[in-house]
Amino acid sequence: MRALLAIVMLVLLSVPALAVRPDEMLADPTLEARARAISTELRCLVCQNQSIDESDADLARDLRVLVRERLVAGDTDDQVRAFLVARYGEYVLLNPVVAPHTILLWVAAPVVLLIGGIVVWIGARRKRHAEPEPALTEEQKRALDELK
Structure with missing residues (x-):
């Protein structure tokens, strides 16, 4: 019984990790870690308060791929965020900025x-x-x- 409960818990804990598909992941572990960190700060525009890192929506996948493309192109983390804010507005940020x-x-x-x-x-x-x-x-x- 405990083994079954442990398996269920592991599956439930790994559900957010299933959102990022293996074909999206970058070969460079440093870039992938940066991409994951950025993805946890960005809101899925079709989900309710879910980051693009945990969302299975098609738009979230497109945004994850876009983040990785920008990182491979040489953008810094701030440049990637600025690009997405310019494209989708500040709503894309899970934590709003403190501004006037x-x-x-x-x-x-x-x-x-x-x-x-x-x-x-x-x-x-x-x-x-x-x-x-x-x-x-x-x-x-x-x-x-x-x-x-």
């Missing part, structure tokens, strides 16, 4: 969280300092008993 046009993306979540925390703190403080509701008067108690 993306500052809202980086600042919005902490600001919303801070505002929400302040609202909860103010609400809790008001509730704690609120006056307790007055007890029923004798007349109200009799009226309530009559309704029963």
Whole structure:
């Protein structure tokens, strides 16, 4: 039973590695390592938040091949990323860049969280300092008993 579980775990862990096909791999291990590192940072444009390194989509395969072609041509890692951003836009990057046009993306979540925390703190403080509701008067108690 444990052997079967171990085999299943190994197969599940190797699924992302199956996305890169042997015919895509470069003969030079250094270039291949660079290509894999770049591929993990690039978003598959047809998948949901998956890198091109782990995606089986045809477009992801084309992008992996393109990355390898650019590396073989002598481009640096930054040049390959810049080429793909120029071609597909910044959406191709899994981690967006910090720039003036993306500052809202980086600042919005902490600001919303801070505002929400302040609202909860103010609400809790008001509730704690609120006056307790007055007890029923004798007349109200009799009226309530009559309704029963």
